[in-house]
Amino acid sequence: MTFTDTLSEQTGIPESSLRLLFTIIFAYPIAVIYRIFLLRPIASKYAASIRQWYILITGLSLSYFYNRHDIIHSLITTTVTWIFCYIGDKIGSRSLGTAAVFIFNMVYLLLGYIYMSTDEYDVNWTMTQCVLCLRMIGFAMDYMDGAKLINKKASTETAQREKTTPNDQPVSTTRLAKQPKLPISFQKNIALPTLPSYISTIAYAHFFTAFLTGPQFSYHLYQTFINMRSYPDPSRIPRGSYKHAFQCIAGGAIYLLVSQIGQMFFPQYVLVSEEFAKWDTLHRFVYFWMVGKFAFSKYLGVWKLVEGSCALLGISFNGFDDNGQPEWNGLANVESLRFEFATSLNDIISSFNINTNLWAKIYVFKRLIFLNSKTISSLGVLFFLALWHGLHTGYFMCFFLEFVDMEAEKRWSKRVEFIKKSLYEKKMKNGISGKLAWGAYRVVCWFLQTCALHYAMVAFDLLRYEWCITAWRNVYFAGHFVVFGLIFLDLVLPKGRSAGPRKVEGKQQEETALLKDTMEKAKTNGISNGVNAEYSVHHKKE
Template sequence: MDALFVPLASAVGASVDQIKLISCLLIAYPLGSLFIRIPSSQPNLKHCFNLLVSVFFFIPVLNLSWGFVQLLGSVLGTYFIAANVKSPNMPWIVFTFVMGHLTINHIIRAFFNLSYETVEVTGPQMVLAMKLTTFAWNVYDGRVAPEDLDKWQLQKRITKYPTLLEFLGYSFYFPGILVGPYLDYASYMSLIDESLFKSAEGKGSKGRAIPDGRKRIAYRKMLNGLVFLGIFVVLGPSFYYGIAVTPWFVTKGFLYRMAYFQLCGFIERSKYYAVWTLTEGASILTGLGFTGFGPSGESTWEGAANVKFLEIEVPSNFKVLLDSWNINTNIWLRECIYKRVTPKGKKPGFRSSMLTFGTSALWHGIAMGYYMTFLFGGFITTAGRLCRANLRPFVLPPPGAPMTMTKRIYDWTGTILSIAILNYVAAPFMLLSFTDSVEAWRRLHWYGFWMVGSSLAFFWLGGSKFLKALQKKEGKIAEKVVTPESHVMPPPLDDVADELKELQKRMK
C-alpha cells in the first residue's frame, strides 16, 4: 500500500511512516462509527472487529507483520501466565515478561538509531505493556479478599477469566492500539456490553442506550488534533529542542535563547497533542469515554482523554501540569507500580517513588535523556510540593473572601515558573543523548537547576521550619509538608485518599 502514501508524504514533506500513522488514526473515525453499530448482543463480533482492524493497520498499512507477531506473542504469553500461575507473584512475572520484551525492542531501536519519524513496534508495544500488566493485577485482585482492596482495585478486579477471543479484542482495541489510550479490561467490557451507558438509558435517540452528542465531540477532537498537527508540520522545522545545540543558538543573548526555547517546547509537544487528541476522538466514536451528563443535561466524554492542553501550557503549578500529561500512563504507574511496590500497611515512601520513576524511564526506552528527565522531575515535584505547603497558606484569602491580588500574583508566578521548568526538564527527553542534553542545559545557563536547587536548599536548610513556625504564629492553615527523607522523588500522581484527608483537615 506504499503507493498510496508515498506521493502524499512527498507533497507535505513528511516521512511515509508519519503519513501512515496519521492515516490509521483518521481511518479509525469511520470504523468507530461502524463498531458502535454492532449490537451488544453480538459481543464476539465486536471482539473480531477490533482484531481485524488492528491486523489491517499493522500488516498491509504499516508493514509491521513481524511486529504484530511479537505483540501477539506478548498477548498470548500474558493470557497463559495469568490463567495458570496462581502465585501472588503472578503479576510480577507478567511484568517481567512484558517489560523484558519491550526493553529488548528498545535496545534494537537504539542500536539501529531509528528516529521518531520511523514507526515500529515499540510504540504500540508500550501501550500494550500497560494493558497486559494492568490485566494481570486485575486478575490477581479478583483472587484476593475484597476487604484487602481499595476502591480502584474493587472496580477493576476480574473474577471471571475471559475467553481468548475476549482477551484478544481487549488487547487489540483498534482506536488505541497504536498510540493509546490504554484502558483496563473492565472498562473495555463495559463498552462491549454497553453497561457503560447504563445511566443514559432512555436518553439516546431512536431508543438507543448510547447518549447523543458523541459525534459532535469526537469530530471536534479530530479538528483540534489536525490543528495541532498543522502547527507541528509548519513550525516544527524551526522550533525544536535540538536547536539548542546548534551554532546559531549561541549567537543569541541569554534572554532570547530562553524565550525561544519556551516556544520550542510548545511546538515539540504539539505532535503529542495531535496524535493523542485524534485517537481520543476515534475512541469516543466507539463509545469509550462516556462520563455522564453535565449541568445542562449534555453528555460528557472525558474518560478517553490522555492530555489536557490548557492545564499543561498554562498550569497553576507543576503538579497540575504533570497530572494533565499522559494521563493514562500516570494512572498505570500509580495503580500498578507505586501502590504495588509499597508493603501492605505502610505508606508509600522514597523506595516506592524511586521504583515508579525508574519504571517510567525504562518503559520509555534506554536513552540516557529519559532518565535525566525523570530523575530531575522528581526533585521538581518535591520543590513544588514544599512551596505549596510552606508558602501558599500565606496568600490564601480567608474562606468566603474574594480573590486577593497577592494570591493572583502567586498563581501567575507559579504558572510562569512551571512553564519555564517544564521546557528545561523536557529537553533531555527529546534530545535523548547525555552529551546533547548537558550542552543544551549549559547554553541555558543551568537555569532549571538554579530554580529548583535554590528552593530545595532553602526549605531543607531551615526554611520549612521557619515558615511552619510563622504559619502557627499567624494562625495560617498549613498544608501537608513533604520532607526530603520521605519524598525525595514523589509519585507521578498524588494519592487520592491523601488529598481527600488533607481537604477534610482544611475544612475543619
C-alpha cells in the same frame, strides 16, 4: 510501493509518521460503522461476541496497516501473556504467572528498543509495543488480584461494591452523575476472577482506537462496553458524542499544526549548535523555552484525535454533568485548558497523559507500598517509566529532574501558602486591585511552572546525553541551579510558624473553607505528592 510511501515522497513527511496519522484517522470510519450497527441491543445471545469479533478484526487490520509484518511482536507477547496467566492459575499461583508476564513483557520491549533504537524519536513497532506492554502487565495483575474473589466467604465486601458500580449494570442517570468524571479507565472493581478467553484477550490488546498511542484502560471496561452495560438505557445511547468527536478533531488538528509550525521556527537541533552558544543570553533562554513548549504539541494533538474516536465509538461515556448533559471525556488523555493554564506541576500531572498516570499509580506505585516510603516508591515509579520509554539517557535525566522540580514545588508551596490565601481573599472582595494581584500571582506561577517543565522536556526530546548536556550548558544549567538551590534554601531556612486560624465571619468564612477544600482536591488529583508517576508529563506514548 504503498500510498503512504508515495505521499511521503511528495510531501517530504516521513512515511512512518504518515502511517501513524492515517492509522488514527482510519479509526474514525471504523468507529462510525460500529456506532451505527453494533452500539445498540442485538436480538441474539451472541451479541457480545459479534461486537468482539468486529473489534478483533478491525484492530488486527489497523495494527497490520501500521506495523505490517511486525505485528508478529504484539501477537507473540499477547499470546505468551495469556499462556503465563493460564499456567499460573493451573499451578495455583497467579502471582507467579503475573511475575512471568511482567518480566517477559519488559524484557521483550527492551530488546526491541535495543534492536530498533536510533538517536531520534522512533516511530516503529516499539511504539505500539510499549502501549501493549503496560496493557498486558495490567491485565495480568488484574487476574492476579481476581484470585481473592474466588473465595465466596470473603466476597461480601466485593459484592456490595459491585452493586454500586456503574459499569456492572445499567444504573440511573442520577447515580452516574455522581461518579468521578475523569478518568473511567480503571475503576475499583477491575479484578478478574476468571481468565478471559484467548480471543477476548487478543481483541482487548488490539482495540482499534487504543492500541497505537493509548489510552490505557482495564479489561473490565472493555468487557462492560461490549456487553452494553455502560449506559443507563442501552436502547437509547446519550447524545453528544459526535459533537465531542468533532471538537477533538479540531483540537487535535490545531495542536498538530502548531507543532509543525513551531518546530519549523524553533527546531531543537539549534540548541546543540555552535551558533546557539554565541547568541545573547536572553535570546538563548527565550528560544530554549519555545523549543520545550512546542515539544508538547504533537503529543497533545495525537491524544485529542484518539479521544475523538473513542467518543465516537461510545466507550468513553462518562455519565452526566450537573445539568444532566451526557459527557464523553471518560478516556481523555489530556485536559487541554487545564494543561495550558496550569499554575503548578501538580496541575500538569492531573491534566496530561491522564490514563497512564493512573495506570502507574495503580499497578506500580501502590504495589511498592512495602517500601514504606512515598519518596522511594515515587523514584521507583519514575525509573520504571523512564525504562519503559526507552534506553536513551535523556529519558532518565528528564524524569529525575522533574522529580526534583516536584520536590522543590512541594516544599515552597507550603512556605508561600499564606501569600496565596491572602491574595485569594482579596480577590473575593471584588476589588479591582485584589483581582489584579491574584491574576499577577497566577501568571507568575504559570511562568515558573512552564520554565521548569520545558527545561526538563528538552532532555526528553534530545535523548542523547551529550546533546542534553550541551543544550543545558548553553543556558548555564539555570534550571538545575534554581531547583537545587530552592531545596537547599528550604533545608537551611527556619520553618515558618503557622498562624492560628483566623476568625472570619459570614461569607469570608465560607470562601476560606471552599479554598481549603479546593486546594486539598488539587493535591490529591494527580498521583499523590510524589507519585510523580508520570509527572514526567511527556510520555511519548499513551
